[in-house]
Amino acid sequence: MSKKTLTLMSKDKQLFNIEEHLAVQSVTIRNMVKEDGASSVIPLPRVDSETLALVIEYLNRQQAPEEDEDYVKKFVDERGEIPTLLELAQAALDLDIKKLMDAACMKVADLIKDFTLEEVREALRIENDRTPEEEKAIRDEFQWAF
Amino acid sequence: MEDLPAELTIDILSRLPIKTIIHCKRVCKKWRNLVLDSSFVDLHLSRSPTGLIIHIKPERSVYDCTDPGILKWVEIEDKVNHHHLHHDPLMRLDLDLTPILQNSMIFLMDSVNGLICLCQYFVTPKEDNTYICNPITREYMILPSQRYYRESSSEVIVYGFGVSSRTGEYKVIRTFRGDVLPDGNKSYPTVVEAEAYTLGTGQWRSLGRVPYLLNGSHGFYGPFLNGHCHWIIHDNENSPRKLCTFDLDKDTFQLFPSPPESAQVNWFGYHGLAVLKGCLCKINTYDFEVMIWVMKEYGIKKSWHKEVVITQEISVDIEWPLCDAMSPIEVLKDGSILMVFEDKLWAFHPRSETMEDIKKFDPDLSAMAYRPGGCLPNAYAQSLRLHLPYQDCGKNERIEIKCLTDAGKRVNSDLKTQKQTPPYFVNLHLSRSPPSLIISRLTGGDLSNPRKLGILEWVEIDEKLDRHHLHHDPVMSLDLNISSILRNSKVSLLGLVIGLICLSQLVGPEGDNTCMCNPITRKDDSRMVCGFGIVPMIGEYKLKRTFEDSNSTSRPRQLKVEVYILGTGHGEDWPCPLLV
Numbered sequence: 001m002s003k004k005t006l007t008l009m010s011k012d013k014q015l016f017n018i019e020e021h022l023a024v025q026s027v028t029i030r031n032m033v034k035e036d037g038a039s040s041v042i043p044l045p046r047v048d049s050e051t052l053a054l055v056i057e058y059l060n061r062q063q064a065p066e067e068d069e070d071y072v073k074k075f076v077d078e079r080g081e082i083p084t085l086l087e088l089a090q091a092a093l094d095l096d097i098k099k100l101m102d103a104a105c106m107k108v109a110d111l112i113k114d115f116t117l118e119e120v121r122e123a124l125r126i127e128n129d130r131t132p133e134e135e136k137a138i139r140d141e142f143q144w145a146f
Numbered sequence: 147m148e149d150l151p152a153e154l155t156i157d158i159l160s161r162l163p164i165k166t167i168i169h170c171k172r173v174c175k176k177w178r179n180l181v182l183d184s185s186f187v188d189l190h191l192s193r194s195p196t197g198l199i200i201h202i203k204p205e206r207s208v209y210d211c212t213d214p215g216i217l218k219w220v221e222i223e224d225k226v227n228h229h230h231l232h233h234d235p236l237m238r239l240d241l242d243l244t245p246i247l248q249n250s251m252i253f254l255m256d257s258v259n260g261l262i263c264l265c266q267y268f269v270t271p272k273e274d275n276t277y278i279c280n281p282i283t284r285e286y287m288i289l290p291s292q293r294y295y296r297e298s299s300s301e302v303i304v305y306g307f308g309v310s311s312r313t314g315e316y317k318v319i320r321t322f323r324g325d326v327l328p329d330g331n332k333s334y335p336t337v338v339e340a341e342a343y344t345l346g347t348g349q350w351r352s353l354g355r356v357p358y359l360l361n362g363s364h365g366f367y368g369p370f371l372n373g374h375c376h377w378i379i380h381d382n383e384n385s386p387r388k389l390c391t392f393d394l395d396k397d398t399f400q401l402f403p404s405p406p407e408s409a410q411v412n413w414f415g416y417h418g419l420a421v422l423k424g425c426l427c428k429i430n431t432y433d434f435e436v437m438i439w440v441m442k443e444y445g446i447k448k449s450w451h452k453e454v455v456i457t458q459e460i461s462v463d464i465e466w467p468l469c470d471a472m473s474p475i476e477v478l479k480d481g482s483i484l485m486v487f488e489d490k491l492w493a494f495h496p497r498s499e500t501m502e503d504i505k506k507f508d509p510d511l512s513a514m515a516y517r518p519g520g521c522l523p524n525a526y527a528q529s530l531r532l533h534l535p536y537q538d539c540g541k542n543e544r545i546e547i548k549c550l551t552d553a554g555k556r557v558n559s560d561l562k563t564q565k566q567t568p569p570y571f572v573n574l575h576l577s578r579s580p581p582s583l584i585i586s587r588l589t590g591g592d593l594s595n596p597r598k599l600g601i602l603e604w605v606e607i608d609e610k611l612d613r614h615h616l617h618h619d620p621v622m623s624l625d626l627n628i629s630s631i632l633r634n635s636k637v638s639l640l641g642l643v644i645g646l647i648c649l650s651q652l653v654g655p656e657g658d659n660t661c662m663c664n665p666i667t668r669k670d671d672s673r674m675v676c677g678f679g680i681v682p683m684i685g686e687y688k689l690k691r692t693f694e695d696s697n698s699t700s701r702p703r704q705l706k707v708e709v710y711i712l713g714t715g716h717g718e719d720w721p722c723p724l725l726v
Contacts, residue, residue: 086150086154090150090151093154105154109158112158124150124158
């Protein structure tokens with residue numbers, strides 16, 4: 001029996017092929033395949049091509065189950081840039097690939113753990129909407145943590 | 147750039163230490179709301195690590211023993227390549243059973259969802275009691291007296307403890323076999339009666355005559371699996387041993403497929419049942435051989451498979467012929483089988499075919515697999531609930547230690563069902579927080595002599611696979627000097643649930659106060675209490691206090707019980723317990 005192949009399309013309309021039995025590690029894809037056989041192209045409008053390439057690399061891994069956990073850790077470690085990791089986490093969230101999402105989020109948490117406020121805001125694309133008074137109130141409440 | 151989805155933000159934040167989360171409240175309003183807008187939810191944690199409950203029996207002979215011993219909770223670090231049993235003296239949760247269970251013997255029955263079932267035998271008068279206990283929260287309840295009870299030593303009482311998969315009700319099954327009826331009349335033939343107690347109902351129900359003579363594992367209990375309790379049937383000598391189950395949904399006994407063994411082989415040796423890796427197992431211990439049968443698919447006779455055989459060649463440490471049953475309790479990821487044999491804890495390694503004596507604990511123990519998680523539901527209020535004391539350590543200075551996140555972890559469980567609701571974050575963070583300790587250094591002694599009361603310290607634990615370290619960084623430390631607010635009184639640490647600490651303050655011989663405090667936010671609240679816990683389904687924190695009724699004229703004074711629900715502003719009276 002020949003292995004069935006699926007085609008995934010990224011946000012910037014690039015096409016990627018992947019064998020179906022590997023692609024269904026994504027719960028989202030698994031459900032699509034179950035529902036309509038997913039014969040045509042599966043569009044992923046929130047995932048860019050670079051990230052999708054990474055996801056496919058991850059799905060194509062050939063690890064023994066007992067080495068898998070270490071592999072996922074190493075996989076995200078090697079891509080230690082926060083913007084890449086966030087894209088990867090978001091793609092993993094959309095595609096419902098739990099292990100990859102857990103590992104990526106854990107890595108981001110590790111990286112921002114010792115950041116200053118400004119750095120956290122910048123890393124996670126957040127605008128500061130707190131007034132200095134509000135900041136002071138928190139600082140007073142949790143003096144021991146600062 | 148687009149905003150990150152809230153789900154992703156929550157997931158990342160929940161992996162941060164509490165200190166960083168406080169920083170994060172300052173990042174932006176959305177984050178503050180995510181973190182602040184959170185009442186606690188009360189589903190239990192399904193991710194708890196595997197562990198054991200070990201019962202260290204007192205050294206004296208079984209027959210004149212008056213000391214019920216100690217329960218220990220042991221966490222197992224279970225990896226594919228190795229395992230390690232953690233019983234760090236700082237982290238340990240030893241329950242000294244002596245004060246509440248005096249002059250009796252205690253036997254471990256079964257553990258379901260973090261609750262354990264204990265059986266208590268008194269030596270004089272010859273009576274028995276059944277307890278359900280959550281060792282993590284230290285709550286326990288005594289079940290009411292059953293119709294048939296122990297009067298001599300010849301009765302056989304066999305237990306089962308489990309939860310109905312349909313209704314979620316916890317049930318204790320107790321079968322009694324003896325010659326004596328409660329009214330003292332001799333009765334032949336032997337009475338074989340079963341009774342069931344559903345937690346929350348307040349009374350035992352008769353199930354009538356048991357169709358089979360049951361023999362439990364270790365002689366006392368039938369392991370619980372798949373909505374059923376399982377026992378070996380004590381049958382006539384010429385047929386193979388049969389199995390029997392009790393269906394907790396339907397309340398019926400029925401026969402169950404047994405391993406394909408011949409009748410002769412079956413009569414000799416010790417036979418026991420266990421649940422290992424989610425499968426029912428039968429363990430046969432003969433003079434020179436031990437075999438473990440595993441039922442791979444529940445209820446399918448053909449799936450019985452002889453998985454492990456231990457013979458004389460593999461272990462020189464054991465004395466052959468064997469004169470005690472081997473009782474497996476847990477299979478670890480590296481394949482080792484933890485078992486109790488001759489009142490000691492062993493690990494059998496199937497790959498190397500060796501038997502290792504785990505000399506970590508005092509011998510003369512019994513043990514069972516245990517996963518924290520259960521709460522005694524609120525509906526059980528009519529049963530007596532008290533707290534077990536911790537084992538005291540130290541002499542003049544009492545140091546009490548409670549594990550902050552383990553208490554917190556209990557709340558968290560099926561996160562999927564809670565997705566998108568605010569408490570989701572709190573749950574997620576609790577489940578990912580590293581363990582930490584609250585240490586109280588409290589000076590005990592004479593109340594009339596005012597003295598410094600001591601300090602509460604918060605200690606974070608840095609836990610790695612190969613080592614651990616207790617952080618108590620002076621910059622980070624959260625030492626609450628409790629002397630300033632609790633002057634001239636004696637303070638003791640009562641309990642700790644999900645980050646809230648409950649302190650009791652004795653002001654003098656006549657007065658006492660209770661304080662609730664959150665050591666992280668340093669907010670406190672004065673209440674009267676001596677039991678403290680959270681009601682799982684509705685998320686209420688409850689305090690319970692037992693005290694002597696000063697209006698009572700009888701001596702000793704009558705005891706009263708009061709319960710206070712946080713946030714309601716008033717207490718409610720509970721019926722007075724008979725035993726305290």
